[in-house]
Amino acid sequence: MTTEVRFSTVGLSHEGCARTVNEDSHLTRDDIGLWVVADGMGGHQDGQIASAAIVEALDGVELGADFDTHLQQLGAMLATANNAIFRAAEEASVRMGSTAAILHIDGMQYGCLWVGDSRVYRLRDGVLTRLTRDHTQVQEMMDRGLLTREEARGHPMSHVLSRAVGVEEDMRPEISVGGLLPHDVFLLCSDGLHGLVPDDEIAHYLAANGRGAARALLDLALERGAPDNVTIVTVACEEKTALILEREI
Numbered sequence: 683m684t685t686e687v688r689f690s691t692v693g694l695s696h697e698g699c700a701r702t703v704n705e706d707s708h709l710t711r712d713d714i715g716l717w718v719v720a721d722g723m724g725g726h727q728d729g730q731i732a733s734a735a736i737v738e739a740l741d742g743v744e745l746g747a748d749f750d751t752h753l754q755q756l757g758a759m760l761a762t763a764n765n766a767i768f769r770a771a772e773e774a775s776v777r778m779g780s781t782a783a784i785l786h787i788d789g790m791q792y793g794c795l796w797v798g799d800s801r802v803y804r805l806r807d808g809v810l811t812r813l814t815r816d817h818t819q820v821q822e823m824m825d826r827g828l829l830t831r832e833e834a835r836g837h838p839m840s841h842v843l844s845r846a847v848g849v850e851e852d853m854r855p856e857i858s859v860g861g862l863l864p865h866d867v868f869l870l871c872s873d874g875l876h877g878l879v880p881d882d883e884i885a886h887y888l889a890a891n892g893r894g895a896a897r898a899l900l901d902l903a904l905e906r907g908a909p910d911n912v913t914i915v916t917v918a919c920e921e922k923t924a925l926i927l928e929r930e931i
Contacts (some may be wrong), residue, residue, distance in 0.1 A: 705729030724778030767848025810885035874912035
């Protein structure tokens with residue numbers, strides 16, 4: 683017997699309760715095992731342009747032969763988007779950029795690339811693990827021991843990014859990789875969700891709602907006032923078993 687994994691994906695995005703424009707973008711490509719959430723910054727059209735540039739660049743990737751090459755190619759496409767956003771901002775004399783959270787699955791391996799504070803989570807056997815680390819001023823202060831986790835909650839600088847796509851000429855994504863198990867569930871989201879819904883509630887909704895988890899989480903954020911755009915992508919890995927028949931010789 684050999685085990686393959688297929689994907690059940692849901693992607694939702696909403697402008698929220700206070701915004702009239704949605705600066706988030708997302709990409710779902712089950713066919714190549716690629717999912718992206720990008721949260722634009724710079725205000726209205728500029729944020730939309732930045733996040734859309736990331737999705738457009740990554741949607742055009744042509745993946746090579748092996749997993750390590752895939753991650754290099756995704757990083758290169760993110761660098762291409764960074765350059766395009768940076769040059770467009772220079773020409774227009776504006777400041778714009780975007781977060782990027784990328785999940786790629788190939789075979790029984792997964793990889794995350796990210797810049798900014800959009801996140802990737804994994805639910806495995808009921809346990810939620812955050813696979814990304816926020817690139818924010820508050821997270822950096824926590825890493826240096828200047829803030830406790832309790833002090834960080836609701837901190838006025840919690841949304842100030844320390845790294846973003848398109849803001850500087852040089853951009854460095856962070857990368858993590860791991861092994862995949864059947865029945866893993868992944869969540870990609872912008873801070874419009876995780877800024878309102880703590881990790882323990884995210885875990886509960888992912889475990890309890892199956893394919894409806896994205897809608898349930900979006901509805902929860904909207905019920906709580908959703909002051910920012912909210913984008914959610916869920917990826918459930920489902921076991922597909924194929925029988926290999928041995929031929930007698």
